Amino acid sequence: MKLYDAKRVAIIIEAPMQERLTDAMEQAGVTGYSVLPVLAGSGKSGQWSADDSIGRAGGLVQVICIVRPEAIDQLIDHAFPLVQRHIGIITIADCQVLRPELF
Amino acid sequence: MKLYDAKRVAIIIEAPMQERLTDAMEQAGVTGYSVLPVLAGSGKSGQWSADDSIGRAGGLVQVICIVRPEAIDQLIDHAFPLVQRHIGIITIADCQVLRPELF
Amino acid sequence: MKLYDAKRVAIIIEAPMQERLTDAMEQAGVTGYSVLPVLAGSGKSGQWSADDSIGRAGGLVQVICIVRPEAIDQLIDHAFPLVQRHIGIITIADCQVLRPELF
Amino acid sequence: MDGFFSLAIDNLGSPLILSFVLGTVAALARSDLSFPEAAAKAISVYLLFAIGFKGGVAIAPYGLDVNLFSALIAGVVLSAVVPFLAFGLLSVMTRLDRTNAAAVAAHYGSISIVTFVAGTSVLTSQGMSSEGYMVAVAAAMEAPAILSALWLISRNGSSRMDAGLWREILLNGSIVLLIGSFLIGLVTGEEGMREIEPFIGAPFKGVLCLFLLDMGLIAGRGIRNSRGVLTPGLFAFGLVMPVIGASLGLLAGSLIGLSPGGLFLLAVLSASASYIAVPAAMRVAVPEADPGIYLTLSLAITFPFNLTLGLPLYLMGASAISGGLS
């Protein structure tokens, strides 16, 4: 079956920023994304865990988004200003998809 | 340490389809997979969130499966007919593993 | 915007081993990682699901870690002895990041 | 109509409905108030267990009798027939295609157990009793509507059914829990009730408040996301269909001679629309139907309508019919 190239963008960000990020992504023309939970983590600002917090203020989420390769620049341009001041760990990886018409 | 090539297949699908998908994967000879929760998302059919639904009917899961490169065709052949009519976002990416005997 | 090469390491391991693994990763000089929940899975030792277990003994987690390419060997050297006897499915994939100073 | 207004005001002024309204308003105002999915799931297990158990205890002194079976048959028939009516109505009132119309129709044949629970709680407030086996009728009404809808889609519904789907529909968690706890109540009777009453009895209404708060949040978000989905025709259908369903329920119930309370509950079941079991089945069997349509109608239109205005209306109807019959 024929495979098509695409990009998988994963952004780890503070939970209270989730909606702002996905709004920005929609403005960048992204047609779809999924949000995954993050349980715990560690970084320059120390350790945290979902069980340590009341409310989601302390937590992170991971937003995942499959896009066509040519859409990546626009996505970054829209998302970057927003994540820059925040945790906002953006990774971009190559992947392949079966149904390019979905993206 | 020597690294071996492998493929990482990630399939986002409706929760009620999970068992059918993993059954199909097992028929395709896949030896292992893991299921990850998805909290929320957006796509052509609008937004959804796990907190918006009672029961899992509305939700999605992500099935992840590391396979040897040569197993990928068979996996797709078995999984595709099943996901085709559903949300079924399949991505395939290159990765490397340490213990090829596990897959 | 300029993108920098990095590696995305994902390790699936038994939940009771999580802290030992992240300790080992910190000793390997890793500056950050995130822990994601795993809901269910299947492998040589059969099927399992988070809903099937009381306590986390039966469950798995996925530890994700973005590192600079040159840090990968040290990370593996520290993490491998620990995961070797356990489930410890390690995958390494190429990715790109925007802010290399974070890693 | 005097009775209706006083009943409606009673109902609207109860902590249950006000909690639901609070949730709806919070969601419409885009507050970040939320209730964790796991807790809502746990509470729904609690509610089903409690309602099933109490039903069983209520008929424990009498045992299973023929009335139970006639009520079960009435329920199954209602569940199977209502989708055809709903489908017809949809083709008149809206422009849904065949598949979406059938998927929506399935939801209206099947039931919403929370609406049923709210109904029992209205009965209690009014000091009325009902047949304990109505919970078994509720369980029996979950599935038949799905088969009717699949038949409507392909005139050969079985082509969309695999063995797994049959099992999922018939052994659906809420069916199993309702029937199971009903049987436990039947077996352990008053003695069992005494042991667990402080958990499933006294706090029940308060727990239901929290659950309805969450349902309000979900309904409110549904309303917010309904722009572009809800045409006036669909909206009207979501209000008219439950009244038709309730009328059929009253008819069927009076044919088999239910008590006023039982009559009311059958009307409530028939009026209510599923948002758990049927959506899951549709996801599997009819993935091309748009969940945005059927979930919005069922959760954001019909559920709130039934909860607020429907319940007093159907109670009026049941009283009128029973009065007329007696």
Next chain:
Amino acid sequence: MDGFFSLAIDNLGSPLILSFVLGTVAALARSDLSFPEAAAKAISVYLLFAIGFKGGVAIAPYGLDVNLFSALIAGVVLSAVVPFLAFGLLSVMTRLDRTNAAAVAAHYGSISIVTFVAGTSVLTSQGMSSEGYMVAVAAAMEAPAILSALWLISRNGSSRMDAGLWREILLNGSIVLLIGSFLIGLVTGEEGMREIEPFIGAPFKGVLCLFLLDMGLIAGRGIRNSRGVLTPGLFAFGLVMPVIGASLGLLAGSLIGLSPGGLFLLAVLSASASYIAVPAAMRVAVPEADPGIYLTLSLAITFPFNLTLGLPLYLMGASAISGGLS
């Protein structure tokens, strides 16, 4: 001081505080004892709903009167003013930069609802009553402090505010839930209370024990992770600031003529520091502030202090003032 010691020992020997201590000790000893986040979230919805509802029921016979409004204004002023005091104190006692100091200050102007709930439970134990509308005051005190802190950071706080943030702050889940359930209690009154008392009344204290156990776990982990974050100056601030806040609360409360119980609760609110609403707002508006500092101070220092020693101290204060006034 005799009164203080007996009150403090009463308080420290209650199951509530001992549950908190158990959690703290378990976390400090690095036990893997944990309480699921979803359950803690659900319990906090329960607590807010219960406390709001009871407040509403308590004033249902009297309705909303002018005293409510003077209390609301007192609360808003306290919330807005305390951050300036806290900011000044921090610049004297610590070396925090402007941004971090303002972020910390916001937390102390705002409130901790669990501390408030524990305060009401101390009142009940002492057989004292309080103004039912204090829950509305609690809700009103959540947000103003945030604006003060943003102003401190940029002298033009609005540059950090977008429309979304305004809505998030004002329609924050706990504000909406408190006010909403307060109104429900007000509308349904004693009759509503009777229906759901077995859920929100009798078991309340026990549920609070479990919640405080979890809070203890969180505080204990916070203390463990505070190495390197907590300077002696910060630590001292975390103990001094709540006492200052409480004093202001007592002052404001006696100016508007609250009852001894109400006086105590206003002191508790003013003494307590936020760890839900304000951290979330800071994450969005002041991401460069270090959550390690403000969460540690609020959760691991001030919350335990208030819970154990603060409550009896503030109650003493409130009684003394009321005695003096009467």
Next chain:
Amino acid sequence: MDGFFSLAIDNLGSPLILSFVLGTVAALARSDLSFPEAAAKAISVYLLFAIGFKGGVAIAPYGLDVNLFSALIAGVVLSAVVPFLAFGLLSVMTRLDRTNAAAVAAHYGSISIVTFVAGTSVLTSQGMSSEGYMVAVAAAMEAPAILSALWLISRNGSSRMDAGLWREILLNGSIVLLIGSFLIGLVTGEEGMREIEPFIGAPFKGVLCLFLLDMGLIAGRGIRNSRGVLTPGLFAFGLVMPVIGASLGLLAGSLIGLSPGGLFLLAVLSASASYIAVPAAMRVAVPEADPGIYLTLSLAITFPFNLTLGLPLYLMGASAISGGLS
């Protein structure tokens, strides 16, 4: 044996056991009924807290005395010795290799707190009392078995132990919670009990029903997945071993002069097999052992056996011995 049958029927007909059976049947029938993991975790915290607290309150009037210590020692010895017996039995009855046999053995030396809780509830139904400190004994029996098993594996078990594992085993969440709430109960006594009884007392049995429903689901899924794992020898071991354990418990208990109720509970503890603490420790220290074997045996065979037939059997035994002794 007449006594046994009437006890067994009493037990099997209680809502607790029937809820467990419902869960098991639902899982075997592959219903999608499920109970969220977070809710089950929260309920287990509730159960441990309640049972520990009640134990503490029960002995508050007397304080800690020498009987507590002899009971603790009996418990520790049982926990440490039973694994050797289990290991011997496994090498006779099955073909498990040394590692897997030792891992299984560890589970049988340690305890299942839910079985213990169900035991206390049987006692209450029979109007019998027991030593309040039995919960402390339960906590003391969690860990020793693990050390015995590690010694069996390597004759030098310490090679598998790191500092972290020691801490994890000894400060395991359920140990800390049981002991902690036991101490809270001891300190606050009847007065504390009055405050939180409506939460941890009256609704306890109902909550336990829901928990056992979930345990039934888990056990049922375990049975379903046991094809290929469970040889007849293993299956037989899972039924015989608890009876042997209970006998040892009765022996030890009568040596130290426990009351009939205490005797019964010690037998229950000794008969029960761990499925939380020990599996977690095995995952870390003996990863090469197959969780499929030890979890299936413990959860899907021994737990249901103890719950349904074991409890009445051990109660018979305890009564017989006490009768004989008195």
